[in-house]
Amino acid sequence: MSSTPIKSVLIVGAGPSGLLLALLLATLSPPVKITIIDAAPTLNEAPRATHYGPPAIQLFRKAGVLAEIRRDGYMPEKICWRKLNGERLAGYDRSLLHDGGLDGDGLTVYWVGRLCRLLERELKSRTGTTVKWGHKVVDVKSGLKVEDKEVTVVVEEPEGKTVDYSADYIVGCDGGNSTIRRLMHGQRNFPGFSWDVPIVATNTLIDLDQFGWEDTQFIIDPVHWYMAARIGPHPDPKQNVWRISYGEKAGLTNEELMERQEMKFEQMLPGHPKPSEYKILNKSPYRVHQRCVEKMRVGRFLLAADAAHLCNPFGGLGLTGGIVDIGALFQCFEGMHKGLADDSILDVYCSVQRQKWHEIINPVSTGNITRMFKQDPDKALEEDETLKMIKRAETDLELSKQLQAMANELVYDYTKHYSKAAGVEGAARL
Template identity: 25%
Template sequence: MVIGAGPVGQTTALLLARWGVPSVVLDRRPERDAVGSKAICQHRDVLDVWETVGAGRRIADEGVTWTTARTYHRGVELFAHTIADPGRSAFPPFVNISQCRTEQLLDECIAAQPLIEVRWGCEVTAISQDDGGVTVRAGDELRGSYAVVCAGARSDELRGRLGVSFDGHSFDDRFLICDIRAELPGWATERRFHFDPEWNPGRQVLVHPCPDSTFRIDWQVPADYDLDAETASGALDDRIRRIVGDVGYEVVWSSVYRFHSRVADRMRCGRVLLAGDAAHLVSPFGARGLNSGVADAENAAWKIAWVGYGRAPEALLESYHDERHAAARENVEVTTATMNFLVPPDAERARHRADVLERAATDPGARALVDSGRLTEPFWYADSPLTTPDPARPFGGRPSRGQVPPAAPGILVPDTPVRLDDGTATRLRALARDGFLLLTTSGPDTGAVAAAASAAPGPVRVLPMTGHASVLVEVLGARPGEVWVVRPDAHVAAVLHRPSRADLAAALARATAAMLPVEVTQTSWTT
C-alpha cells in the first residue's frame, strides 16, 4: 500500500510495478489538484529514474532547461555560473516544469499499469502491522504486505501512530511564490537570484523560468505578510513590475509558504517505510525536496521487492533507513547552511554575509562563499552497510559544488550510451536498473563470475566491458582484473580485484543485507 498520490507516491507505485509488485495508492484528496508550480526543478538523475517507468523523456522534453545561474547583490551582478554537462547523459542537468504537470504525466503511466490501483478520497485514519503484513483503515479496512507513507508534510497523525518523531525547526520569514506568464526575452535559460534588491530590501528574490513563457518568482517576505491585502491594494502588481518591467503579465498562481527543516527519527518502522516530505522537510533552495523523495522511492521499491520475493532478509529494509536517513540529514545540513546565509539567525552571521556579498563583486575567492543554494545531488552510500569498501577508491567526502565524485563503491554510476555486442543500443543505468549488474574488465576468472551470478537469488547480469561496451572502462575508470558490482538502483555496491567466486558471493550478499545465512520466505503479495 502506498499512502499518498503525490510524485513520490506515484514513483513508488510505478517502480514497485516494474518489479512485478502490485500496489494500491491511497490519497485523502477527492481528486488531483492540478494547480501551482510547487516543486519545479527536476534533476537529471530523477529524470533518469522516471525514464524507467516511461515518463522521463516526456518530462524532460516539456521542461525548460536553464543553464546559467546569475547572482546579484543590490542590483549588481556578482557572477554567473554555467552548469557543466559532460555530454554523456540522455538528459540535461535540470529541467523546470510544474509539479502538477509532472503528476499528470506520471498519472498517465499509472493508468497504463494494471498492477496499480489508485483510490481517491481515502484518508488513512489507522495503521497497524504484524509479522504477516500491514492493515490500514481508510473508510474500509485494507491489508497489504508492506506500506510506504508518502503523504507529504502533513503526515503528523500517521507519524504519531507509528511512534515517529519529526524534530527540527521552522523559519520565521515567509516566502511569497507567484507563477507569472509573460514574454521576457533572454530569461528562458537563466535562473536569477537577487540578494537585497532595492525592490525587496534586506531580503531575497529568486526567479526561475518554466514552460509556456511562465516564470516562478519567490520573494522572501516578513512573517506577517498578507497576500490578500497586498493583492487588493495593488501592491502585488507593483512588486511584480519591479522585476518584469512594463510588460503584460498574468498571475497564474500564488501562495505563501513557511519553510521547515525537519527529519523523522525513523524512516523504517517494521513493514512501514516513510518517504518524501513525510520523512523529511527542507527549504527549497537547492531543489532537494522532491528530488530526494524520488531517491527514497527507488531505494524503497527494489528493497521491498527483494525482501518480498524471498531474495533478501528483512534486514534489507533496515538499510532503507540507514541510507535514506543519512541522505535526509545531509540535505538538512546543506539547506540549513543556505538558510543561515539567506536569513542570518544572529548578528555575527549577518556581518559575515554582508562582508561576503560586498567582497564577491571583485574577489573570486569570496564568490565561493555566496550561498544561494547548493543544487541537489545524489547521496553517496559510501558508508552504507550494503557497500563493500575498496581501499584503492576511498570516498573523499562531499565534492566541490557542481562536481560529482569519481565512480567507486557507494557512488551512483555515471550514465553513458552503451551498444551491446548484439547491436542493442541502451544506457548504463538502464542496464543496471534491471537487477544486479556485474561489469568485468579483462583478467577476472569468468567461471567464478558466471557461477556467482547464477547462484544469486535475484536477477544478475554479467557484462564484459569489451567490444562495443569498452566505453565503460573509461567512464568508470575501471582497471584490468576488476569486477564492478552495481545495485538495482544503479549505485556501485563493490569493486573487486580478481575476485574468487566466494568474494563475489560475499559482495552480492552484503549488497542485499545477507552477509550471514538467513532463512528468507517469499511474500504472497496482497492488496
C-alpha cells in the same frame, strides 16, 4: 521478519513520490498488488516543484517517462546570483553537464502537476491501477510491531464510510503533514525547525529577457530576496513563464501576503513592473521548514519524500531528495521480492536516507536560502565561501562540473546489501 516475495504494498499519497513508487513497483515479477490512495479529491496543482536534478532524472529514465519529460520540459543552462540592482555576482553554466543531450542526466524543468498527470496516466495504461482519490488514512490497527504479519489501517472513503485496508507493507508518501508519520511516531514526530520568514511562490507570465536575465537567478538582498527561474521557454520572450519565489516579513497572514504581491513585484523586479505588465498564473504562500523524521521505518510502515523530510525549496532539493528515497526503497523492495535480501535492508534504507538528508540536503538547502537574505550583498563575493567557489569555477570548468555533479552524492547503491546467503547483516555497520 521475512517477506519474499512481496504480495502487496499500500501507498498512501498520490503526489509525485507515491505515483513514481507505484510505477516502479508495477515492473516487478511476479506482480505485486499495488493500492494507491489519496485523501484529496484530485491532483494538487499548486505551484511547487519544477526543477529536477540528475538523480531524479536517472529514476525517470528507469520508470520509462524521461522521453516525455524532456519533450515537454526543458534543460536550463545558465544560473547566477545577483544583487537587487541586477549586478551579476557569480554563476555557472549547467550545459557543461548536458553531455548525454536529451538522453542524459542534465537538470530538467518540468512542472510537478504535469509530472503527476504523466505518472498517473502511465500507471493506469501499463497496469490498470487507478488512484483511489478521496480515500484518507485515519487510524492504524496493526503493522507497527516487528512481529506483525501485515499492516492494517483504517481508511475513510469519500462517502464517509471507514474500511480496513491491509497489505504486506505501507509506504507513507503523504507529504509534509503526513498522517502515516504521526501514526508511526505520535505527537513529537518531526524534529527540526520552521523558518520565521514565509515565502510566496508564483508562476508569472512576464518578459524578464529584456533585462538579459539568465535561466535562473537568486537575488541577494536583506529585504527583497527572491529567485526568478524560467519555467516555460517560448520563442517569444514575452510568453515566458517564470517561477518567482520571494521571501516576506514574518507574522503576516496568508491574506496579507497575497495582498502585498503587487507591491513586492513593483519594488523588487527589474523595470519595477505594474500589474498590467505581467500576468500571474498561480500564486501561493508557504511556510518552509528543515525537518527530518527520526525513523523512516517502524515495523511494516515506511516513509518517503516530504512525509519523511522537508527542506526549503531554493536549489530544488525537496522532491529531488524525495525521488532519491523512492529509488532507494524500490531497490530494497526489489531485492526482497527476488529473495536477494531480507527485510532488514529496510533498516539500511532508514539509516542511509536520513544520513543523506543530514549531511547533504539540510546543509546545502539551508545555505541556499540564507545566502539570499543573511548577508550584505556588497560583501557576498568576499565573504560567502560557496559564492567565492562558484566565482572561481567560472574560469575552472572542471571545478564547475564537480560542483554541479554533487547532487549525485545523494544516490546510494542498495544492491551492495543483496546477498541471499549472507543476508544483509552489513546493514548494521552503517
